[in-house]
Amino acid sequence: AQSVTQLDSQVPVFEEAPVELRCNYSSSVSVYLFWYVQYPNQGLQLLLKYLSGSTLVKGINGFEAEFNKSQTSFHLRKPSVHISDTAEYFCAVSDEYTGNQFYFGTGTSLTVIP
Amino acid sequence: GAVVSQHPSRVICKSGTSVKIECRSLDFQATTMFWYRQFPKQSLMLMATSNEGSKATYEQGVEKDKFLINHASLTLSTLTVTSAHPEDSSFYICSARDSGRGGIYEQYFGPGTRLTVT
Numbered sequence: 001a002q003s004v005t006q007l008d009s010q011v012p013v014f015e016e017a018p019v020e021l022r023c024n025y026s027s028s029v030s031v032y033l034f035w036y037v038q039y040p041n042q043g044l045q046l047l048l049k050y051l052s053g054s055t056l057v058k059g060i061n062g063f064e065a066e067f068n069k070s071q072t073s074f075h076l077r078k079p080s081v082h083i084s085d086t087a088e089y090f091c092a093v094s095d096e097y098t099g100n101q102f103y104f105g106t107g108t109s110l111t112v113i114p
Numbered sequence: 115g116a117v118v119s120q121h122p123s124r125v126i127c128k129s130g131t132s133v134k135i136e137c138r139s140l141d142f143q144a145t146t147m148f149w150y151r152q153f154p155k156q157s158l159m160l161m162a163t164s165n166e167g168s169k170a171t172y173e174q175g176v177e178k179d180k181f182l183i184n185h186a187s188l189t190l191s192t193l194t195v196t197s198a199h200p201e202d203s204s205f206y207i208c209s210a211r212d213s214g215r216g217g218i219y220e221q222y223f224g225p226g227t228r229l230t231v232t
Contacts, residue, residue, distance in 0.1 A: 043207050044158075105157060107155075
């Protein structure tokens, strides 16, 4: 079975500072990995995804993530955050065997401090 | 492209009544849609997988008689919360997979429906 761990439930960071949101997964097969952002009272918006190929994935809003198979990680990074990045971030995993099912982490609340 | 809508965005109902939430894929066909529930400050929990033209598949612990799912067309799935109680108050989010793509691709999420049962 799949599982996703987001170790940091809350991450405060000053505006224009870099940030890394951590995501680790457990799986015995090849995986597909996703990062979503959720603003208050809204649905999820896809930031980026890893399906195959290059392990460094670039997404929207200046975010990027690196798939590390040996460490089973898919950490999300941004070199300089803005106030507007304040939101909840979810890491999710799927694979060809579980079919459509996504497994979500518990989320990381990013707060950008002016 | 790949837009999913939900209606209503917010609903308040009295305990004991039923509420229907619609999930539509606006610019693609979706043989499979998903319903999630999200409690405050928590992650999304998959409730059920909705398959067009067949019965939904419910996750363990989800009451199928309470959460009725109907996927009548390739662009519409509905979730009906029957005999709602205050503990059913939550944020319900649907998602859809584009049938035009093979394999496993991203799910497109709706904006969510805030249900409050008084």
